[in-house]
Amino acid sequence: MTAADIERATRPGGLAPLFDPRSVAVVGASDNPAKWGYWLASGALTGRHRRTVHLVNRRGGTLDGTPFLPDLAALPDAVEHVVVAVPAPQVRGVVSDGLAAGARCFTVITSGGAGADEERALARLVTGHGARLLGPNCMGVVDTAAELRLSWGDFPAGQVGLVSQSGNLALEIGRLLARAGQGFSRFVSLGNQRDIDATDALEALVDHEPTKAIAAYVEDFRDGRRLARALTAAHAAGKPVLLLTVGRSEASGRAAASHTGALVTARATVEAVCRDAGALLLESAGEVVDTAVCLLAGAGAGAGAGAGVGTRRRAGTAPRAPGAQSTPGAQRTPAAQDTPGTRRARVAVVGDSGGQGALAADAFAARGLDVPPLSEPTRAALAAQLPPGAGCGNPVDLAGAGEADLTAYARIARTLLSSGEAEAVVLTGYFGDYASANPAQERHECAVAAQLAEAAEQSGRTLLVHTMARDTAALTVLRGRGIPVYERIEHAAAALAATEHLRTTPPAPPAPPQPPPAAPPVSDGGYRTTRELLRRYGLAFPDAEFVRSAADAVRAARRIGHPVVLKAMGLAHKTEAGGVALSLTDEHAVRAAFTAMRATTGAGHYAVEAMVTEPHAVELIAGVRRDPAFGPVLMAGIGGVRAELLGDVVLALAPLTPEHARDLLRSLRHAPLLAGWRGAPPVDVDAAARALCALARAAVEHPELAELEVNPLLVHPGGALALDAHAVLAPTERPRT
Template sequence: MIFSDPASVAVVGASDDPAKWGHWLARGALVGHDRRAVHLVNRGGGAVLGQPTVRSLSELAEAPELVVLAVPAAHVPAVVDEALAAGVRGFVGITSGIDDRVIRRIRDAGARLLGPNCLGVFDAATSLHLAWGRFQAGSLGVVSQSGQVGLEIAGLAASSGTGVSRFVSVGNQADVTATEALLDLVSHDLTTVVGVYLESFGAGIVAAMSELRAAGKPVVLLTVGTSVAAREAARTHTGALTSSSDVVDAACRRAGAVRVTTPAALVDLAAVLTSGVPRGGRVGVISDSGGQGAIAADLAVAAGLTMPVLSVVDGLPAGASTRNPIDLAGTGEQDLANYARAVEVLARGGEVDTVVLSGYFGSYGPDAPSLEEAEVAVAARICSLARETGVTVVVHSMREDSAAVRTLRTGGIPVQHTIERAVAALGHASRLGRNSLEVVPRTTSATPFRPGYLAARELLSFVEFPSAHAVTTAADVTATALKGPFALKADWLPHKSEHGGVRIGLTEPTAAFEEMRARLGPGTYVLEEMDTREHTVELIIGAKRDHSFGPVVLVGSGGVHAELFRDTAIELAPVTPATARDMLARLTCAPLLSGWRGAPAPDVTALAEVIARISETLAARSDLAEIELNPVRVGPDGVLAVDALIIPSEETVNDTGGQRVA
């Protein structure tokens, strides 16, 4: 409770100067003076905000439970030593540049530190306001690595009518982490939805977001570093085909969260989610303008929503269209109650999960004051309909603020001044994943890692490969009992085609072996029967360890052009076969897996099983860093992997030759 409802607080560096942090922190701390003891510390003495101060913590009769550090970094060590000696258990580190030795002293004493370099903490439930700025109480919990981004989110939340239930700026996370701050919100009664801004992801973030979702508090994540410049260097095709945004999105799907790209989008979505996650993606559009209805419909489809054809339209006013989108065609002006009637028809009809009301509603009162009371009453009725039916309703109003707009927002209906923001938020909300997956890896092979293609085949014994054997001399090749055509591979090379370490379509492989051996040197080569089946599709299946989120699995268009087409789907590992099938369905090449132009359909069930087993293998074996099958050829009669690469943990690959170096 130190950072949510302390029994007493002290602001060290309290000031009467409104330009200083100490002024805002002192003023905020005094808001909760009826709930807790508030001490203001100023080394010059005197009064701050009309309240007496002490020159140091040692002048206090009892140690405060929480101390806010708002003094220059050079003074922090002395303040911390004094506080720890007095028995202080918690610090809010506003000051940047706090020495690591000071942070260690806090930890060694068993105390906790929020920050340093943070903007502070706010809790509407406990009147705790130890942060710069003003906050409007509401239902959005905010955890932010950047204080200013968090403050922007809080300001937008106030403007939207959503407000903030709890605000935690974690700063440098020298002690208290974002994960801990998120877990603190699971039991926070005022919080119904959580907004997070992170620049890096520590341990437990996915589990924390999952726990919040299980508690009925969906998480909206804002992050940075998703550009091409942020992609990590790759040792395999799998690495080259993943980006930070891919993996973050996979983490969000696993946790039942959703990622957005701006603070405004975060607040827009949070406003929708405060009344719950939409049941699905079917949307009904109502407008008092044919043009605005058509624009809303186009945007809805682009956002991934569906526009069902309506059959239950009884109750619409005469003259209104009965198609989706519904055009009230002037009947709204004739009787404002028709807006609510149209919403009721859709909300009770069972054919849509969400409703968008777009256009002039919200503007009648300001433009014709005699209509304000009636418009407010209709707005209240729309709020009641949303609560009664559980159907999500979003309003786009041409008026940014009016009595009706405020009534809608107070009643839990998000209102946007632009249709694109309204529909974008609804699209995000409708795609929000359900509760996190719980997947238990099956027992995997205990075969120890050995380098090379043949060893990879042995370790991945659950995968079917073409018949093959090792060859080291031309005599081995000549004596083969395998059936051609053949593929010849340098066993040790990870990217064989790039170094001339693979030849395919061989009918007489001896000469090819002698040429390859003369060029690459002695070693183990693999002579393998080629897969000559018709109606096969080439894919890549890979798994690797992300530095933030752990094991991930990827599937995509395969072969030597995998990085060119970049047609991939990614999830956190392990995955079930059902999730693997969903990954396959998301690929651009998915039609090839269902029988393209009359071709027999490949065995997708077997393919999904392989994807799941690969994901389980990496997740269960900490000694492996990456696994890649490329290409994987799937046909009507099953799955065949024709190359495999495994990279152990803490080991690198030298692509210029045949040696591995630890």
């Protein structure tokens, strides 16, 4: 093995032996179409004019004129990529033989052994020799540009790179792409990810010129921070990432020791990562395909993708910005989360009937897109081409003009595309179906389809077609020219809204790297300890003293000054447990509250704290939870006792910048409360943002804490004050025996 071979196999994004090997050996090849070995072998042979292909089966045989060799030792020369499709007990032996034959990459279709430990040992064997392993238990790899097909099934060629932990989902996406006139540039089935993981594959797609959009289905995020960096790199390269993942995990269902644990779910964390890295988290294979086709509209063969609404970009140029945002438990409409001040994309709708046009307009408006009235000059230009009484506003009602003359579709679309009054034009209704009823119209309808595509290309605007037709010749023309075609109007609206969101929402700036933790670890998560920890990081708290008896509480209240608050220590949810008494105005009230609280809670320690009554204040909640894949995740939202009821929170990876923290607060559904509601003065959002940054930094520098929370964080016109705090220690791992 030469130094060049090692570099070719292992440099970041440079998985050349996986995607475009000089030679391939399929071990377990078969001439039986019912077996995996047949599909792997026949797929490998499609690229034999480009690379050397060896087929291995100890029983002998041939396929398409290529004889089966008995084992890898019989190869006449070194092999770069070995595909392993043999029973699990034979895998390790095949891999050992492959390493001896000089292999730099292994794709293991079957499992790698009897369990995870054997698979990890297999990965160590491979990587210890400077090679790479895809799988085990994967469906294979496809690179259509490199003519590499090492998988089951047919994969249409196109511009979408797919990384998936599900083989069947990949087949579904492939079929949907083919129906839409698109396909794959690359497909990587991850399997059990014992070496090559989702981030490796994503990084390789970022560097892959034929890939214009990236789709990914990931269940196991592993090193989530590294994955987030890959998503950010894809955005910077102008390659939007459309992500699918599972909706729930054990973390979202467990009993939480704090509000943070209940509100920071696994799904919500991934949503926040996508938003800040410039990716879209979608819900289904259909959404992925619909959005990808819309993103690639007008790209054409060899042209650039990632073009958003209103612009058709050259290859490699980045869309203005991806991102999506949701609250836990409810997926927000992407277009509804536009960055403040961003103008919404304008959409013009053209329909065969008033009903379809009106419903289409409603669908796009509901997705946060603008369906504005057209100007008088544009209305006049349309009226000159339509029958008397036709609707010339927005939506435009053709009123039978298309049936009378098919070219009316192209003329009206061209007028709207070139008007400058809409970034996207949507044609909804019957077009594409005329030849179904009258085959003599097929040639004419196809010619009009070409005119529609030409109008979109010349205008530099986006044209979408929603039609009741399916798979007709005219629709084939549209798809072949890069015009998205949708069978349901809500799918067109969702795809266009997602595309516009990618274009308009900038990813968050990364926080500066933090030094390694230098602070001594925290030994407990009680209020007193947590309060002192956060005070060191700059959070302000009311004056307080900690006591154990009623007499001590009375004396503490006298020193602090009435009114005071009495809190029982050691309770995660003090208010619900009867562990908080407010507005104690004299010694008698303090003593009575202490006696009642001790009887109710049985607590041994209490805090006496100054009562804070700031006018026009808003209660926030802020917390950090340590996610097993993504590390510390900050949560901020509307707080107090209604935090979980409202569920109005936003998430971000910690640490973060003050600018990012301000943007998070302003994106809350109840953000108008912070800006001043019904004549109230605005609160100090900058002070709240600084408090969030301090909390995030404390969590990052104290990895012994699984959760860290302030609730409520009282934000008022003059600053921010933490009224309660709580921490949860991370469980200590038991040594393995």
